[in-house]
Amino acid sequence: MNGRDRVARLDAAAITRLAIEHRISRRHFLAGTGAGLGALALAACAPGAKPSGAALGDTLNLATWPNYHSQEVLDGFKTLTGVAINVGVYGSTEEMEAKIRAGNSGIDVVVPSNYAIEGWVADKLIEPIDYAQMADFVKADWNAAFMDQAFDPGNKYSIPKNWGTTGIAYRSSKVTEDVTTWKQFFEVAGTTYAGKSVIVDHQISSFGSAAVAMGYSLNTIDPIEMAAVEAMLTALKPKLYAISSDVQPPLRALDSWLTIAWTGDGVQVGRDTADARYVVAADGGELWIDSYTVAADAPHKAAAYAFLNYITQPKQAAAETEFCLFPHANDKATALLSAEVRDNPVIYPSAESLVNLEYAVNATYNSAARAEAWARIKASA
Amino acid sequence: MSIISRAATRSNGQRRSYAALLVVPAAAWYVGFLVAPLVVLAIMSVGERSPNGGYLPALTLAQYANLTTRITPLTNTLGLAALNTVICLLVAFPVAYTLALKVRGSWKLVLVALVIVPFWTSFLIRTYAWMTLLGANGVPRILGWIGFGEIQLLNTPFAVSLGIVYNYLPLMILPIYVSLERLDRSFLEASRDLGAGPITTLRQIVLPLAAPGILSGIVLVLIPVMGEYLIPVLLGGGKTYFLGNALADLFLQSRNWPFGAALATVFVAGMTVVVAGYLAISRRLVRIGRESSLL
Amino acid sequence: MTATGGELDLRGALRAARIERAGGRAAWAYTVLVFVFLFLPIVIVVVYSFNAGRHVTDLKGFSTQWYAAAWSDPFLIKALRNSLTIAVFTAALATIMGTACALAMDRLRPRMRALVELLGYVAITVPGIVIGIASLIFLVTAFDWLDPWLVFVSGGTAPRLGLGAATIVAAHTLFTMAIVTVLVRTRMRGMDRSLVEASEDLFATPWRTFLQVTLPQLLPAIVSGALLAFTFSFDDFIIAFFTSGQDQTVPIYLFASIRRGVSPSVNAIATVLLVVTILTMALAGLVSRRGQRRRGAGEPGS
Known part of the structure; x- marks a missing residue:
């Protein structure tokens, strides 16, 4: 610190x-x-x-x-x-x-x-x-x-x-504010841009970024913190456009406006559409x-x-x-x-x-509890 | 006479034993690539997840106890599979009826072939095309012009249903078509001449004859839909979650093989019950058919 | 019959005919609608294969560039070759073993027959994802056991067993073989036994009886079984995904490539394959029709 x-x-x-x-x-x-x-x-x-x-x-x-x-x-x-x-x-x-x-x-x-x-x-x-x-x-x-x-x-x-990094990609023609932090991302994903936001289908990137948004480490495997993240994401899930790692097609077609993305997605969509933005969150996140x-x-x-x-x-x-x-x-x-x-x-x-970025560690990747928390989020109604 | 018949019996007996050997390759294949894998799966289901993912030998029912966390995928699977099978049936029946009874001559074969033609294109490519059609630039845009406002179609349970109905429709149309094809058109005329309305004719003549086709259509659709994995991923945006998706996640993401194995074991057991039910019903249908034809 | 009764009858018949005609028209309209539904995505695939835009999302005008691009994409071509090889081997194995199994079934003891029947049903009904995962785990365990033995027996020269095209074929054959058996047995039930008996009475060898009497009668079922096996194997993603090693098939390639947007060259390949299959089917239909006509003409006394 x-x-x-x-x-x-x-x-x-x-x-x-x-x-x-x-x-x-x-x-x-x-x-x-x-x-x-x-x-x-x-x-x-x-x-x-x-x-x-x-x-x-x-x-x-x-x-x-x-x-x-x-x-x-x-x-x-x-x-x-x-x-x-x-x-x-x-x-x-x-x-x-x-x-x-x-x-x-x-x-x-x-x-x-x-x-x-x-x-x-x-x-x-x-x-x-x-x-x-x-x-x-x-x-x-x-x-x-x-x-x-x-x-x-x-x-x-x-x-x-x-x-590369795991960041926030959005189409500025639709998302009019500057999204600069994970905290902001997860707030607007379920409210202003409900039905237009995507998180990737990957435990480390999505669960981790959500943990960062709540003030925890990307690598948290603390049961209480994980339970809080799980509750937040389970509540968010019905308001998302998708939980999918194929983030480019919907972002290009404006099916989605706001998404978690990896560097390459940001660059490739940015090359073809003028209003695409890719932001490395200011409050932390993943470096890989x-x-x-x-x-x-x-x-x-x-x-x-x-x-x-x-x-x-x-x-x-x-x-x-x-x-x-x-x-x-x-x-x-x-x-x-x-x-x-x-x-x-x-x-x-x-x-x-x-x-502020962190590498995901092996303990996070291998944590049965965290993997199961993510699987439960996806299996929730 | 008796010599000949004895010779015939002997050669028959020999042939029986030799010809029975023809079952060996298939039986070996079943044992090697079906029974053995399912046994390994069952053994794994009482094990534990190793710390780095994968399987650790153990003897515990913990995995089975944890199955309650997958109730939503289970109810999704059962509910949506049943619903979509019914939709498939409702969409398919009039088509099969028209093809079997209204179309004449060589057109019939061409139209039946046309039912199958779309399925010579890769499933994934067709589904990607549906993603384009249902996405914001497809049908929703057209609906928007007409004045429906902003409608989301892709990544909804509706899209999943549409994908399922689309992909399994031929499996429903064809068996019903085959059973209706045997229907003698003069029956229908006779029924009409006797003053029966269309609904009575349908209920008393068409449906009973179509029953075996409908039943096999239901099975051909219901069973694979219950194991569906790709359609919920591609058209449901990972939000409408089937048992197949839960299973894939356990093996590919969580790397929790024993839990996945437990889920798979229960899954297979459930399917077996469904199939046994189907066999029982179809045997009864055959018996009823035989009795009615005896009358 | 009174006059009024006759009038009523006539009126009723006319009304029934009118309802029938209207119903017929509605049925036709409905059928056409369903066909439109079935072909809509196919039209999209073909249209986008001629699209000049780089992504499916932008329509830009006519171009055949994606056909050239597909042809020069080594991944795609290699996946296509893998898929074709796997599908051909699957179809061959499934047809031979499935037909053999069907022929043997009636000569098995009832209990044995019931067992083989049950295994066939299970093979057909177990979801692809379960069979894929179970096969992966089982094959890997088996290879771990077998490989040291192979090395020992061969003195270290044997190639190690591993996942690959062969394991995909093995898993695909399981399901498709069961389908072939069901199709052939259904056909056998409708078959004329008297011909086989006649052939046996004339002391034809079983092999000759099979070749000259049984096989021709079973051929339609065998051919459609082979086609189904090929189609299933060629289009399967989930089983191949789990049982493949480094040899990837077209569906695996397609599934992986959607991550960054699917290139229209995929549509080009699909269009070519569609045209090839339709032409093959049309040709086969034509040939079989001509064959039927010739056979019909050649029959004595006809």
């Missing part, structure tokens, strides 16, 4: 990091270290040098989000190595987990959100990244604000793909990172590392960012972006606006 008065004097990266660090539980820091040591021992036996083309095989299975990758970048990898990338798209980290936890899915590289990683490490679903096989990876190029986070100290298991991880049972490991080595290069990372319009954590990649993307305050919000 007292971090806040020092804000003005620190640089952007440090601010974000400070803000994030003092909010995140570090309980599970060392979870999975044992697994890490074992895997390191194995990795020591593997050839350290860049694997030859022949050893890579011809396919790589990538489990990721819809519309997240530039086809040219993926094609470029095939031209370079002969490995074709087989992309599977998932609507949430939970869906990816259903497959990766089931095992033998054939998936090599997965791109989960930050909150899942600790649990996946603990249950050995993903393996430590073998940086020895990624000769071109330069850690110094990366924005320290998004590296070395509590969910994966030292980026032992994950490398950021893109990051989607990261590349390698499945422990990946059938094409050499290809997986060759791919990570390729896709994290500034040129490729910049091309991916130009395509998906979520901000990237590689500074050199950011420098390569067109001014239109780099200077877009929706894509790269000011450091000040990120100060």
Whole structure:
């Protein structure tokens, strides 16, 4: 809390990091270290040098989000190595987990959100990244604000793909006031804009933002606080237009005017409709990172590392960012972006606006009570 | 004579045993991909959720005790499935009647085929089209021009009903059509000549003949609608919640596999009761049919 | 019969005829209305496939760009290929096993027959979402058990079993096979047994009897079963969603892509598929009609 008065004097990266660090539980820091040591021992036996083309095989299975990758970048990898990338798209980290936890899915590289990683490490679903096989990876190029986070100290298991925020999107032609906080969002969603507001179908983003609106942490798992949030959302539900993560189609068609949204939704709708606004709430909310991880049972490991080595290069990372319009954590990649993307305050919000945001933690993601509270809200009349 | 018949009996017996083997692949499939998964589901339903989600072996009925929190999806499912099946029936019957008794010649086949043609387009694509039609820029805008004011259609129970009726209509039309097709048109004429009004004819001749078709139509619609998942998601905006949605949430969001397994087990048990009821009724209908034809 | 009675009769008959005619017209109008309802979304799909706008929400004028875009979208094409492969295998397996099961049923002991019948009904009625989830959990558990054995037996060269196109086919086959069995058995009940008996009396081998007598009579049921199996498998989302590994099908692709607005190239693919199916059906109808006519003409004594 007292971090806040020092804000003005620190640089952007440090601010974000400070803000994030003092909010995140570090309980599970060392979870999975044992697994890490074992895997390191194995990795020591593997050839350290860049694997030859022949050893890579011809396919790589990538489990990721819809519309997240530039086809040219993926094609470029095939031209370079002969490995074709087989992309599977998932609507949430939970869906990816259903497959990766089931095992033998054939998936090599997965791109989960930050909150899942600790649990996946603990249950050995993903393996430590073998940086020895990624000769071109330069850690110094990366924005320290998004590296070395509590969910994966030292980026032992994950490398950021893109990051973003969970914010408020609205059409200013219909929503005439400036909606700037979650508190305000949840007030007007059920009153002024009843029948025109949407919350996403995701426990962390919707329940978490509602918790922030009530003055709690995004990560609350306190029974009394959760009961209050549940009561508020259960009462709000009949007045909503939808509980759905497909926020773009109704916002474009003006079926909905006001919605919880992720950065990319804000940018994409904003590009096509002049009156669309995307706001990072002033009273807090979610900051997230989607990261590349390698499945422990990946059938094409050499290809997986060759791919990570390729896709994290500034040129490729910049091309991916130009395509998906979520901000990237590689500074050199950011420098390569067109001014239109780099200077877009929706894509790269000011450091000040990120100060109050939190990462969702594994305990929130895995909390049975919180998941059940969210499920009950959805199952209510 | 007796030699021949004995030879025939022997070859019959042999054939019986060989031909019976044809059931093996199907039986193996049922065991491997139906019985075994349902058994695993039942075992899982007495377990516990592991701290990181998934399943932890245990022996508890806690999951079943928790089922009371899913009363709303249950009543939604039962109520809306029954209501929409009735709507389907009411919409389908006149169409089936017209196709079976009013249309003549080769037009008949073309029209029946046309009932099915829309269903060669992907379900999701058709439903996305309904989302466009029911959204603010579709029918509500037209209604607005006429002067109905601002009406919301998408993401309402109405939209869910419409989606269900739309998608299951052919399953109701076709069986009723098939049973009415057998109806001899001269019966209708005879009934009219005997001075029976249209309603009497309908009640005493058409409906009894259509009964088997109506019954199978009801089952063909009611059962899959009870397991519906996508229509409430896409047309109900996640607000009209069915058991299928509650189930998907438990596996995909909460990752509470044992609770999901308990819900699924009860669900399957409930469906089995419905099917058993259907079999009993249809057997009785067959018997009545046989007796009446004997008369 | 008195004159007044005759008059009344006539008047009554006229009135009945008038009611009938009005009723007929109303029935027609109603049927047309229902057909409009059935085809409305299809029209929307086709119209938007020629729309120049980037999103479904803006109508901008005629363009065929989405057909080109669909053709060059590797995800969509790959999903389409997966879906077709899975549907073809499902239809083949379901038809063969379902028909075999139907043929065997009458030769089973009553109790066994009742059991197989019950399993078939359960397979048809268990909701897709339940079968999808149960299959996922079961398959994964089974693979965990089997894989070490496979490695042991093969000396480490065996590929690991996992979710994929094969598991989708397995789950789809379950339901569709049961449908084929029901269809074929219904047909068998209406079948003329005397031909089979005649063939047996003439000492034809069972195989020959089957090929020359039984199979031709069952063919319509088998063909419609195969078509149903293909259609169901091709259009299924929920079972494939749970039992797929990395191989995604068209419905899975479609479901995931709605998140950021569905591209009209999806409508283009749907339009192409619709046209192809209608043409195939029309062709099949034409061929079968011609075949019938020829057979009718060739029959002796006709």
